Amino acid sequence: MKKTTRNLLIGACALLLVGAGAATLLARQGGNKASAASAASATSATATGSGAPRAALTVSVDQPRHLDLPQRLEANGNIAAWQEAVIGSEVAGLRLTSVRVNVGDRVRAGDLLASFAAETAQAEMAQSQATLAEAEAAAAAAQADAARARTLSNSGALSATQIAQYNTAAITAQARVEAARAAVATQRLRLKHTRVVAPDDGIISARSATVGAVTPAGAELFRMIRQGRLEWRAEVTAADLARMRPGLPATVHPPGGDAVSGRVRAIGPTVDVQSRTALVYVDLLPPDGGTMGARAGMYASGEFQLGNAPALTVPQSAIVLRDGFSYVFRVNADNRVSQLQVRTGRRDGTRVEVLEGVMPDMTLAVDGAGFLNDGDLVRRAGANAQ
Template identity: 60%
Template sequence: MKTRHFKLSPTALALIAACVLATGGALVFSGASRAADEPKANQPRPALTVSTAQPQRTSVPLRLAANGNVAAWQEASIGAESNGLRLTDVRVNVGDVVKAGQVLATFSAETVQADVAQMRASLLEAQANAAEAAANADRARSLQTTGALSQQQIQQYTTAEKTAQARVEAARATLNAQQLRLKYTQVVAPDSGIISARTATVGAVVGAGTELFRMVRKGRLEWRAEVTSTELRRIQPGAKVSVTAASGAAAEGTVRMIAPTVDPQTRNALVYVDLPAQSDFRAGMFARGDFALGASEALTVPQEALVVRDGFSYVFVVGAEQRVQMRKVQTGRRVADRVEVLSGLDANASVAVRGAGFLNDGDLVRVANTPAPAAAPATSSTSQLPDFKQKMALALVDKAFAAIN
């Protein structure tokens, strides 16, 4: 068996040598590229892109918050003024709007009318007796100079005249009392307003002074705010108040009066605030209000820049190296989308706004208005070079084998 020997041409030898050199160079270059990329991978990269803003001086309204109850401006108690009469008719109920002088209920008037008629007759009788006594007294006085009557007799006639006149006045007073009692058989509204309570029942016999209705006079309501004694000096009559109830009812009221005394137990005083007549408030409601006390300049930041953690408020201040520092701040009033910062922040600081809720102290950020780092394209092109070299080496190997064959 003969052994076959291959004899390579000079061209094939040159191609094989070139392939070996190209493959080795590609491998060396690829390893060097990976080694060069490893330090860059260890470099810190921005965690989040954020927008920033500086604190601003803003005119913020001064307001004082308080709680209190809604009550009637004045409440009238309407009761029976006649004694021992039976209630025959009740014409209104709770919530009805009434006018001054309107009849609310009526009592039985038959017995009172009979008493009035009797007293009227008694008055006529007394007047007749008084007229007779006056005539007798006149005759006695005319005979005084003649001596027909003694002085004692004349005095008796004069006294009888005065007594009869007194009985007339007594009968007239009794008649007036009975007529007034007849008038009281109709229960009328003392003022215009809204009926807030009713205890009157048809058929009941009630005594004088028994309450039948309660009425909110004029339909006016007021909010009685409880304000601490230290805050009273900031409130003046005429100040505007925004009042809101738990039911959602809301209205703007006006301070009418400040109580002259302070509760010694709570150290709070009542501030009386008039509410508009056409509102959804009801007496007895609990409401919260804000007193408008003017405005003042304050350092504010966007509300989005505040981060609340563990019950405290924080902002993230962006430093020169684009690292954030978490600072605890004390907040105050709010107006629109801005919040007052009372302490913990400098006026010239730059705080993170959009994306602040995802940050932690010391994070590296990229501010939205700064250009992106230019290192990424270079890294991308460098990583593509080893692939190109390897492909070129494989192509040379293919050509070498083709030349051998």
């Protein structure tokens, strides 16, 4: 029994050894076949030339061009009234009976804005007229007495002293007439001032008049933007002040509103010692047929149009921004690209001025430049594949 078991174990071991040898032989044969296939594939690739470096991207190219671009000078400043008229009370002690306008109303020169009670002024006017009539009557009597005295000067009926007294009385009476006439004129003017009228065309910007109030002379009743004109007081640095001149066009961008055109009216004669800026006064021109979005008190940005000047420009899509710097990619003769740092300037549409970093004879990658890296191989758009 033991002998039989030993024979069985020996047979099983023999079978295992035979199977392992067969597996090793098959593996070796498969490896040789794979190596042969790889070698054949490499030979085929070498023969067909498909092992050459492939282009990373197909890009369009362009060269820098000289163009005339507009020159602009940006600035900030306050929008204010060109002139603001203060309309006040010119009479004292009278009650305000009506207010005809409110803030934002447009008025014409001579329009009635408010009125005071005129009864007191009318009564004082009547009293002054009566005083004038009395003075005129007294003056007429004095003039008649003086005339009669002068006719008797040669008769000796009156002394020279008496005649002089009559003449003096006549002159004094005439002076009282003139004083009474002045009083009548004053009362007529006071009566006129019970009507508060607009001194010019404009827009009411503030109102402090209240019906029923008794105001002192000189008290402010209204404020008015004369002729509705606004101006932009742009803050320009001393270095740029020499580029300013009257009549220069400007564009102002009020916050939340449409752009407003304007022209430089005046240039401030002094420079602020703290900010080192000067004020340039720009008359704003409201658009036809509508109200402009600018309002007095706004702080707005804008730019001055300084004319055109030549510039070396490249397409905007050729500029790549990386790490806070601007770059372009020059396409070399071998179709590899070189990354160049540039400094940009003015912009106009799709063209950007390049101040330094490129030359006019360079060929630059345009579309697809943002996906390139220094040294990449590219294919020029429209070129046949090699």
